[in-house]
Amino acid sequence: MPWRRRPSGRAAAAGAGSRPVAEVLLSLQGLSKRFGATLALDHLDLAVAAGEFLTLLGGSGSGKSTLLRVIAGFEAADSGKILLEGRDLAPLPPHARPLNMMFQSYALFPHLSVADNVSYGLKRDGVAKPERARRVEQALAMVGLEGFGGRSPQKLSGGQRQRVALARALVKRPRLLLLDEPLGALDANLRERTGFELRALQRETGAAFIMVTHDQQEALALADRVAVLEGGRLVQLGPPRAVYDQPATRFVAGFLGGANVLEGMPDGQGGFDCPGLGVTLRPAVAIPADCRACALRPERIAHLAHADRPNSFDGIVEDVAFRGDDSLLLVRASGGALLRVGHAEEDGPPPERGSRIALGWEAAALVPLHS
Template sequence: MPLLSLRALTRRFGQTLALDRLDLDVAAGEFLTLLGGSGSGKSTLLRVVAGFETADSGAVLLEGRDLSGVPPHARPLNMMFQSYALFPHMNVAANVAYGLRRDGVPRAERDARVGQALAMVGLEGFGGRLPHRLSGGQRQRVALARALVKRPRLLLLDEPLGALDANLRERTGFELRALQRETGAAFIMVTHDQQEALALADRVAVLEHGRVVQLGPPRAVYDRPATRFVAQFLGAANVLEGRPDGAGGFDCPGLGATLRPEGALPPGTAACALRPERIALRPLAEGPNSAEGVVEEVAFRGDDSLLLVRAGGGALLRVGHAEEDGAPPPRGATVRLGWEAASVVPLAG
């Protein structure tokens, strides 16, 4: 049995459909990230599970128990907000102990658990400090300790790293993953950061218009996007329109060439995805999985450069060029592009 089962969850705000008959299962001890654009339903989904929003229909089942009508404080889970929501007049130890005190946990046990939670997040000795004397990263750790001190089976995190700078965000993300493994709790994390979602999760759920449009391990979702939306939202793949040629290939007028994927094209394929980093600049003979174009823009990105290449049929391709491959071609250069058959991904919609 899954730890958490969401069945046909629907939530409306006036005329806006935030969740549309959404189904999702989360296993015990799993780290799941929810990824999607603004308004896709990510945060609403967390709030419905936590009990801060009430679904118009559908069910939230935790270990088979229907949580309908159960108030947030009585649900056997915890939620960490992006704002951290620390009490400014309470010191760190009191903030972390707040939920335990409300639950009537005896003082000795409470103090022991607070000490363990602070040690877990690397804040030993900080118990007497007030929140305004902490850095942003330290406040984030206090909020995490407060969420973990009650030892929930399920922890919900709404953009928990959003307020941190890039370097601290990456380090804290890996620490968060390590804590999840150590505690054995299931984590569901909302993030708008694609790299963060791919780096931390066991599985990624991509949401669009209140529904899960693709769910799977990060590499599988990235390498084999199921729809145009997933292909373009996650990693900004090139989406090329066309039609099957009847011989296993996919004619793409905008590319002025034929794509030839591994295996047979699914019936009705009307587009294929091709990721920028899978396209190479190399001299190739005319034929499938190669095209010619003119470089329109070159953008240096640190470890690589992004080229915008106008193909013969008018399509504008995003092409990654690694630094180890030498200097990128200049604007106006005519280049030959090539890619492997395995990099061509037929799209369902």
């Protein structure tokens, strides 16, 4: 099965790109869910297009797994609508909903063979045995497990069990597949490879995928769109590059890619006073009067000979961390702000701890944050 290496660092932020607007397959309207005093979903609205790969990204407790379970029917929403092709799913139990869900644990039956695991749903639906066998064979071939039908799941590797679970989810040919951390149990190399195989499968089947992940690079690299959740609310939704390059809030800026959040306020003359850096910043866009912070990605900061131009300052390197394809510098500005700064390997050895350096960036690198 074809796969490709996931790009790292800045290249990963390009993601899978966006696709033309298609018909709405799933519409979530005003979805709310409480667990006691905890509001897990807060009047959430979301539309998913047919054939779209959407990733749900957020911190622990953001509501992403709860949202998946509510769509699947394993949790009942307190209010709101779940419409699949215009049909309200709320009255339907999980097994009657025309979608499938793949769990992080894979949930394979250890006493059944691989083929019987994959065919379980078809058998429950009353599909005739010859048709079941044909579709199981097709599903196993799709995930690269031809000839594995007679084996026990206990004798498979973690990656192979993941493929069996995926084949079982796809064999019923759902238009919507829900995936809860499907790659979480795999090691890094296998996770990368399987992630792109998963993307290729999604394109091949034409099904819409909604995937929960805590891996930011994974979310950016695989998705058509990324939905960022915080406190049960959808705080930003868009193509991976747009969400990465133009974060809407402090949370998105800090959570996704670790952008620097520079506190300050507009100076009334097109600039942004930033006491933490000890300078007035000059963004490329107009700063709203109520803006109190701007985002600046570490990789957008350049090393300068002198801090003598707009959007530049001198700082002291407090720490250096090697990350493989680059190094991360922690630089303290005169105003007290601590900035994360990327240093590419092709630029030579990184500066040493305690050294003074001049840094700057293009005006377009500064992104005003709404909240």
